[in-house]
Every structure is written in structure tokens, then in C-alpha cells.
Amino acid sequence: MDQTVGVDQTDPNPATQAPEAVPMTEQQSADLARAQEAGWTNQVAFDYDAFQSMGGNNDNWHGAGQVYEWRDEYGDVAPRVPELEAILFGGEFQMRRGEHLANLELQVTIEGAMKPKPFREFQEAGLHPVVMENINLAHYARPTPIQCYVIPAVNMGLDVVGVSQTGSGKTAAYLIPIVSKLMGKARRVQGPRPDINDPGSMVRAEPLVVIVVPTRELAMQIFDEARRMCYRSMLRPCVAYGGLPMRITREELGKGCDVLIATPGRLGDLMDKPHILTMSRVKYTVIDEADEMLHSDWEDELRKIMSGGDTNDDADHTFLMFSATFPKDLRSMAKDYMRDDFVRIRIGRAGSTHKNITQNVIEVDRDRKRDAIYDLLFSMEPGRTFIFCNSKITVDLLDDFLYNRGLPTTSIHSDRNQREREDAMRAFRTGKTPILIATGVSARGWDIMAVRHVINYDLPSTMYGGITEYVHRIGRTGRIGHRGLATSFYDPEKDEGLAQDLVNVLVECDCDVPDFLSHLTPEDTKNINFDDNSEDEGDGGASLDDTNGHHDAEDTGANGFTNGINGDHHGADASAAPAAEEGFTRDAGEQGFTPDAAGAYSAAW
């Protein structure tokens, strides 16, 4: 790829300094001038040869990121480390909540024999004081709705399936209570550490928590949240993902590991090396972006992680699964692995998005897309922009095209080596290259501050995940109370299959339906029939997903969790319902969670 235009000479990274600048054509100079006049930043040139040849320098690998290192002489209160604090809680890493939290969907559906008692403030949750301090450092003033329910559920020792919209704080929902519970007994349960008198010594990793995620970038991001929540504690987080040199993984694990975040492939490899890792002491297994894990040919690895190898099979092993969507396969996996009394917590309709994202759909023929996106990027104020394509080749071609027209782009997909992926992510996160072009899967779950605009250059057809994928993609903007914009190019020749689902989501979020799709607007816009892949739940699990959109009150509100639980050998039995419902209603009222007219529950921030 020719990316030598506009080299940023101040960049210290050898891989992002072009070898030799090729003279620009007149057209290129004019394009570059236009982009800069419009306010786009300087371009950063990526020299992929340099990327290929660079070895592993520990400082540059995200997986070797600094964590708080506990020392035995600390006693009960560990000192603060201002430099590390600045890295973990300041600047580029830390998103702050936005002004528009009230627009997030807050209807809550809880199912299970035992209902967690929700709380409204972190102070009420009985958290370890060090975790409370870390929450304050992270500026989490109040828990998000999913956190209000998941934290008490974990405190009760329940297995949990948590479904809530993109950018609603699911990661902290499980990390906070797990870390807090373990901190109380860290001195007793902490894994082995190297001998400080023998500088080269390494230990076998014996994690207490394993968090499995589908992509490398997501693993790094969750590692960052774990570094924050484990700050000033005895618990040492580590991350292991494909592409990170095994030497570095080995070194980091060898320093001791209590919380391990991993992609399934790398975790499977490590499980085959019992001198490096044992899963025999794991107390919490978390599967994040669980629906994507099921789609992605990882079934064997997942089964091995859940109950294979030397995985701790004891009853004290808690399983948690999270996603913004909750398809049928995932439900059956939950039933296979979770305890009978697992609790299902859903905020809003599974697979829904929210009103903080303005969604536009524009009809664009395939051969006009490149010009259309170029014009679109100039039609608004420059800002961090995520562009999604369906194939790697389209990502490469579009990156090339926009870069050569003077725009500060970078790109990511699964054929890039890890060095390239980490650098692209860092460049986008820091705003150095504010336009990132990606395939959908590679950007799953990314949480990046101030993403103003998501563009679906290609809409995800059914082959590429359909409406579920669409919801995940646009969820890269409008996170945690911020507003965002999503623009999708609709190709009339290819996207017809998605049209009805797309219109339903637009209507649900009060977004404009374009004229060319208006004939698909449902007659009863308050009662849209979402196809949520739930029809085969013969044993009644269908109540996990409402088939009536917002009107899940009819399914779940009247008695809390009606059809679906009876006779389900893993779920609560019918007799558990009244008691649980009663408790939940009372608790909910006490805590300020009030049933609406139909009996479903709403949580206010």
C-alpha cells in the first residue's frame, strides 16, 4: 500500500515513518490541502515492511502493559503509584460518561430462582474499599443499570447471563464484584509468585478468574479495565492473545497471574502447557461477547475451557456470560454449562440499540460508494470515525483510496500481524489517525473515547451477521451516555434481506426511515415483531427473549418470569416464582426500581 503522503516526522515509532517520501502529484497535493483545510489531522504513514521486521519489544506490546505489583511489605494498605495511576485512569484510556444517560433503555427483565436485589449507588454494594477507590479514580459516579443487577448477583454467588446494550458498562459489571470479592481474601487465595531472591525465577500461572473474549483488541481493552480495578491490590491481571509473542505471554504469566484475560485460541494452547498454566483453581469463568464466540468456530475451544483440561469442576466455580445480543445457540450453551439456578438479567430488548445514536440510511449504488464516502467525510466536522466493510480486501482498497485522497486513515483486519493491529488501534485511540476502517469482527466490543461517527460502507448482510452485527457496529459510537451518529450505505441490489430488520430498529429508536424503505414501516410501531431467533425454545426458554419488542412486560412482567421457566430442568421451577417475584418487587421498590403499569421494571440512573 502506498502510504507515503504527508509523513509525520515527529513520530518516534519506526514503523510509522515511511522509508522515503514519494513525490506527490498535483492532485494529491490538492486533496491533502483540502483535507487539512477541512480540519482533518496530518496523515501518518505506515511502513508495513518495518512492521513485519520489528521484533518484540516488551514496552510496545499491549500485553506487557504495566500492572500494579504488590509487595509483601505493604501490609494492609498498598501505596499509590502516581505514574501508573496517570496511565490507567487518565488520558486516552478512560472514557467519561456523557450527558444523555436517560436515553439508554432501562427496562429490566430478570429470570431465575433467586433474584438479585438491585442497588443504586456503589456505596450500597458492600464493595472492598480499594475497589471503591478505584471506581472513584475511574470517575464512575453511579452504577449503570446492568451493574445495579449483576454486582449483587455475583455477590450472591449466582451464575449470570447478562444482556444489555452496547456501551452500557458490562465489563465493569462483572469485574467490580469479582475483584472485590477476591480482594477480601487475596492473601489466602492469591496464586504463586516468583522468588524475589531469584530474579530469573518464574511461576506457573494459577488464575482465579478467566475472562474469554473473541478478539485480541477486546482482550487488551478488558485487560486495561482489570488493571484499573486490580490497582493497589494483591491480584495480578495478565492478558494472553494470539499474535502476542509466546515469550512475552510466558514472561508475564510467570510473574504470577490471578486474573487472566484471553482469546480462546491462545488460552487453548496454554491449557496444553500445564507447566505454564493450570485452570484448576479458577473460581470465575466469564465469557464476554458470548454470541460472537459461538459464531466463530470456537466451539471446541470453548467446551475445553468450560469443562475440559484441568478446569476446576467444583461447585464453587461461577460462570458468567455477557453480550448485547442473545441468540438461541447462546441460550442452549448457558443451559449446558451453568448451574440450574442461573439468573438471566436483561436490560432492554436483547439486540436493541438506543436513542443516543442517530441512525441514517442512504441509498448508494455499489459503484458510487467510494465517492459517496469521500463526500460524506467532508460533509461534517472531522472527528473519530469508524468505517466498516464486509471484507478484508474492501478494507484495504478503501484505506488506500481515502489515504491517497489526503485523509488520515488506518485500517485493521485479521490478516494484519499483531504489531500492525496494535499500532492501528493505538493510533485511532489517541486520535492520531482519526479514521479507522475495519471488518466488523475485528472491531467487536471496542470502547474508544469520542467516536463521533460510524459508517457502514457495507451493511452487514445475513452472511455477515445481519442486524445483530449492525447493532454491535453502530454501538462503537454513542457510548455510556454520549450521542453518536451512524450512517449506512444501502445497496439496493444486495441489502434487501436486511431491510425489514433495519427499518424495525430505526423505528424502535425514533430514527427517520428513508423514503425508499418507508413501505416497510410496521403498522403498529409500538408493537414491532422482532425476529430474535427464539422460536425453537421448546422448553419455554423463549421468555428469555421477548418476541414483542418493548412489550416484554406481557411475558415477564406480570409475574416476573412466567412462561419458560416451568419444567426447564436448568431454570427455576414454577413453585419458585411467587416467592422470588414477591421478594423482587419489594426489593425493587425499596431501591427505587419501580414496576411500570404493565409490571415490568425500570431502572433510573
Ligand SMILES: Nc1ncnc2c1ncn2[C@@H]1O[C@H](COP(=O)(O)OP(=O)(O)OP(=O)(O)O)[C@@H](O)[C@H]1O
Ligand atoms: N458506572 C459507570 N459510569 C461511567 N462510565 C462507566 C461506568 N461503567 C463503565 N463505564 C465506562 O463505559 C464504557 C463502556 O463500557 P463497556 O465497554 O464495558 O461496555 P459494554 O456494555 O461491554 O459494550 P459492548 O457491548 O459494546 O462491548 C467504558 O469506557 C467504561 O469505562
